[in-house]
Amino acid sequence: MPASESMSEAATSTSPAMAMSTPWTYQVTPDNAHPEHPRPQLTRPTWRTLNGLWEYVGRDADGVVHRGERILVPYPPESRLSGIGRRDERMWYRRTFDVPPEWRTGRVLLHFGAVDQIATVWVNHQLLARHEGGYTAFTVDITDVLRPDAEQEVLVRADDEGNRGTFAVGKQANQPGGILYTGCSGIWQSVWLEAVPEIHVTDLDLTPDLRGFDLVAHVAGASSPPTVDVSVALGDEQVTSVRGAAGERLRLDVPDPLLWGPDHPHLYDVTVRVVNDDGDVLDEVASYVALRTVRVAPDGDGPPRVLLNDRPVFLNAPLDQGYWPDGIYTAPTDEALRFDLERIKALGFNSVRKHVKVEPMRWYHWADRLGLLVWQDMPSLPVVLDNPPGPQAPPVAVARRRFETELRAMLHQLRNVPSIVVWVVFNEGWGEYDTARITEEVKSVDPGRLVVAASGVNCCHSHPDSGAGDVYDDHTYVGPGRPELAATDPRAIVDGEFGGIGLVVEGHMWPGEPLAYEMAPDRDRLTERYVELSTELEALARDRLSGAVYTQLTDVENEVNGLLTYDRRVVKVAVPVVAERNRAVIAAGSGQ
Structure with a gap:
């Protein structure tokens, strides 16, 4: 055996x-057990897994x-x-x-x-x-x-x-x-070993725009900043290069730039070499970058919209909690990680909300490669959900310190991921405190992405709307929500969660009582309900709504409101029908 x-x-x-x-x-x-390189955006050949x-x-x-x-x-x-x-x-x-x-x-x-x-x-x-x-x-x-x-x-x-x-x-x-x-x-x-030279690259900062990107190479082991050579390629063809000092911001303009987006997720390969005065290569690392921008601004004379590469885009996403029946928090294989994201694309979504979890770097690598716009949540502090609705007492001091320390570490670790376009600081008031201050700090650390201060600010244990961040986020089940803001409010509006229609598939259940916000009796009715909600969503997208997150991609333990069963063996809806509806919503909200 x-x-x-x-x-x-x-x-x-x-x-x-x-x-x-x-x-x-x-x-x-x-x-x-997960033999692939765990850090696709900073690789060397001299490594080995300890998995x-x-x-x-x-x-x-x-x-x-x-x-x-x-x-x-x-x-x-x-x-x-x-x-x-x-x-x-x-x-x-x-x-x-x-x-x-x-x-x-x-x-x-x-x-x-x-x-x-x-x-x-x-x-x-x-x-x-x-x-x-x-x-x-x-x-x-x-x-x-x-x-x-x-x-x-x-x-x-x-x-x-x-x-x-x-x-x-x-x-x-x-x-x-x-x-x-x-x-x-x-x-x-993953746990892994890596051999590096005495003088070696420790990290890269990649800051893209629509013409190219800025790069800072951080190097350890040198008494003074060494020289770095940077080359950028598309496929087998080098498109630009630059030489400069480690630690300094280097500019790389890309001729005829190909922009990254859900329909065309173009990625440029980046090679960084540390060289000595004789031109000898002391260290070499491989990475990649995408050229894209995201911001909120009025769409002409219309309301504030999410703009990807200066064009309106409707962020149409499922909620993805990243749980697995066999691995719990850890996907069984890299192929399984990719499968979930490929299924999201096949269902017609252009986005995904990673819910109160940080994934291994390979998950983001596949989102980059496949072209999915990621909403990245900060994992929440512990919460008691049996309390009456309304704000709870702030977390104790040590919890607040640890939360902010890990939030900063998450922002740093994921800062180069092209697919991440939204940071979500708090969800439904779980462990929420000092909302405006923390949101402003996130925005100051990363002004090139959107920030949701409080997802589900209208519900549950959330604090009153602080007005902070780039996006107002509504949770309504089964919804979709119809949030309204003053015409002068500069934020975009999204339905950060809605849906949650359940279907029990015998033989594919976690032990326990199945849960959902509404139950459908069979696959056909679940598909019909999805179409009904999606049709309402399309009308909202034509108005002011800039994004929506359907709960959810897969069943999770006793929650049976997934589009797939928890074991990923059954798709519970008619894929062509759902995909057509999702693409129609994206088109409506993107001005197409």
Whole structure:
């Protein structure tokens, strides 16, 4: 029996929910767990994955310590694919690895895509790092503690209190139910090694417009700023280049520029080389960039609209929560990540709202490649949803500090992603506080994207409308909402959530009572209801509405209001009909 099957069966035996699989569940083995390069916008050939089987010890919420287990990284222990199928609050991961001799001439970096919530890292028994926050990447330079003649050892301790604690959690819950779901603990994104020269590129800043882009190359290891050569190519043809100093803003104008958008997601390849005075290449990294702008402005004499590349565009999106029955927070494979986005395109959408979760960088890579306009939520702090509607007390001080620290880290990590056009700071008042101040800070950090201060400002636990940000965001179920603003209000208007029509598909259900805002009896009626809502939406799009988010792409645990089942095996609507309606809405709201 393959190792993956025996591990899956062990995890399945702990919970009926773990029996649900996806088309990719049985493709996963310890030898092929997310083997792709985890950081597509900054690559070198000298890297290797540490995904696979790790030794594992977990202490659960009752204080019971489970020893002698193995876990498949990068799947969280709650998941079937991890081989554990249990929620632990303290986790110890250990494995050994080798460092190739040719890597010894420079630095060796250990990268973590995400570890929820606090990660402590030892290499060869030396404490090297402590990282807080479950949604952002971090890097450890392990060069100075490497052994010269033996295997290397890495030990990671992860501490995760779930939504009992003071970190952003999105919709993770220790007691899942309703619109809150199974939590994700510990390592849940790829772990990998990278060899870099002593003088090496650490990061790039890419700021595009409609004629080209500005680039800043950040370089470590040099006593003074070295020279960098930058070349830009489209396919096999170089289109422009520039030479300058690391750390300085370099301008690259692109002749006959091809702009990025949903219909034509043109990407330019970027190569950055660090060179010495003799012209020798000290380091080389590959990246990519897209030429596009987004802003809100009046459409001629009309109301404020979202403008992509100076042209009106209606952002028509499904809500995408990024949950998987077999991997929970971690998609089973890269193909599965891509599948969801390809299905969104096939359904006629041009956009997607990533709801209170930050995905691995490869998800954004596929959104860039496929041409989807991304609304990126900041994961929310824990919230009690049983309280009466209206603003709740502000989070405690340490939670506020951690939220803002992780928000800044998210903005930095995702700043170069072309497909992201909207930041969403708060959702329905969950953990909301100091709305205007934080929104203004986000806008000052990234003036080239739109900011939603409070998605669903009209409902739930949201604070009164602060007027901050670029977009007023309404939630109405089943809707669509018909929000109105004063004619002088400069913000665009969107229905940040609507829909939520459910359909139960037997044999494709998570255990428990199915939930939706309205139930349809069969596929035909669900499609009819979608057409009815979409027809109303089209009329609103012709008026002032600039975007809408339908709830939702897939079922999630007991929520059955997806266009697909949770296991991705059944599309619950007639795709040609829904796609035609979605394209009609986009055309109406884009002035076509």
